[in-house]
Amino acid sequence: xxxxxxxxAIGDRTLEVEVDSRGDTTTVTLDGxxxxxxxxxxxxxxxxxxxxxxxxxxxxxxxxxDRVALALEGVALEVGVEDERAARLAQFGGGxxxxxxxxxxxxxxxxxxxxxxxxxxxxxxxxxxxxxxxAMKMENELAxxxxxxxxxxxxxxxxxxxxxxxxxxxx
Numbered sequence: 687x688x689x690x691x692x693x694x695a696i697g698d699r700t701l702e703v704e705v706d707s708r709g710d711t712t713t714v715t716l717d718g719x720x721x722x723x724x725x726x727x728x729x730x731x732x733x734x735x736x737x738x739x740x741x742x743x744x745x746x747x748x749x750x751x752d753r754v755a756l757a758l759e760g761v762a763l764e765v766g767v768e769d770e771r772a773a774r775l776a777q778f779g780g781g782x783x784x785x786x787x788x789x790x791x792x793x794x795x796x797x798x799x800x801x802x803x804x805x806x807x808x809x810x811x812x813x814x815x816x817x818x819x820x821a822m823k824m825e826n827e828l829a830x831x832x833x834x835x836x837x838x839x840x841x842x843x844x845x846x847x848x849x850x851x852x853x854x855x856x857x
Contacts, residue, residue, distance in 0.1 A: 695766035698812040698832065714738060731822055732795070746821070748794050748849060755794030762794050762819060762826040788837070791828055791854040793847045797821030801843055804836045804854065816854045817841065828853065 689706035704715040705723075714723040721739035728734045736743045746757040754765040801818040804810060810830045817828045834856035841853050 690769065693768045695768075696763055733822065746795050755792065757794055757821070757824070757826045760824045760826055762828040764791065764794075764829075764831045766831075789831065789834070789856045790852045791816060791830070791856065793819060793849055793851045793853055794826070794828075795819075795821045796849050797826070797847060799841045799843055799845045799847060799853070800825055802839055802841060804839060806836050806838055808836045810834060810836060810856070819847070819853075830856065832856070 689704050692703045692705070694701045694703050701717055702715075706713045706715070712723045712725075714721050722737075723739075724737040726735045726737075732746055734745050734747070736745055743758055745759075748755040754767055756763045756765050797819040798821075799817060800820045803815050803817065810816065810833065812830055812832045814830045815827045816830055816836075819826045819828060837855040837857040839854055840851075841847060847853065
C-alpha cells in the first residue's frame with residue numbers, strides 16, 4: 687500500500703504527515719522526521735496508546751469527517767486533518783474556509799466541567815484554554831483552535847457533559 691499523506695492543523699500550526707504501512711511495520715514521517723509507529727487498540731475505557739519512536743502517548747480520540755477531537759496526555763485538542771487530495775483541492779479554492787466564521791467547541795469525551803476560563807464577548811487566541819474537563823481521572827484543557835471572540839458559553843463548572851456536547855461557541 688502506498689504511503690498516505692496528510693496535512694494536520696493543530697491551532698495555528700500545520701504539520702505534514704506521511705503514514706507508510708508495509709506488512710506489520712508502520713512508519714510515520716512528521717515534517718521530514720521518520721519514526722516507527724504503532725497505535726494499540728482502545729481499552730474498555732476508550733484509552734489508546736500510541737508508540738511514536740521511543741515515546742508512548744496515552745490518548746482518547748473521536749473522529750468525524752475532517753476533524754479529530756483528541757485528548758493527548760491530559761490536554762484536549764481539536765485537530766483538522768486533510769488528506770493529500772483534499773489539501774490540493776483547497777489550494778485551488780475547492781476546499782472549505784478555515785479561518786473566521788462560527789465555530790463550536792464540543793466535549794471530545796463525556797466528563798465533568800472543572801473550570802470555565804472564558805465568558806461571552808472575550809477575545810481569545812489560538813491555544814488559549816477555554817474549559818477544563820475532567821474525564822477518566824484526568825483534567826483535559828480544551829484550547830481555542832483559533833483566534834476569535836467567545837460568542838457563548840453553554841456550560842458551567844460542576845456540570846456533567848456528554849461527548850459531542852457544545853461547550854463554547856466562537857465567532
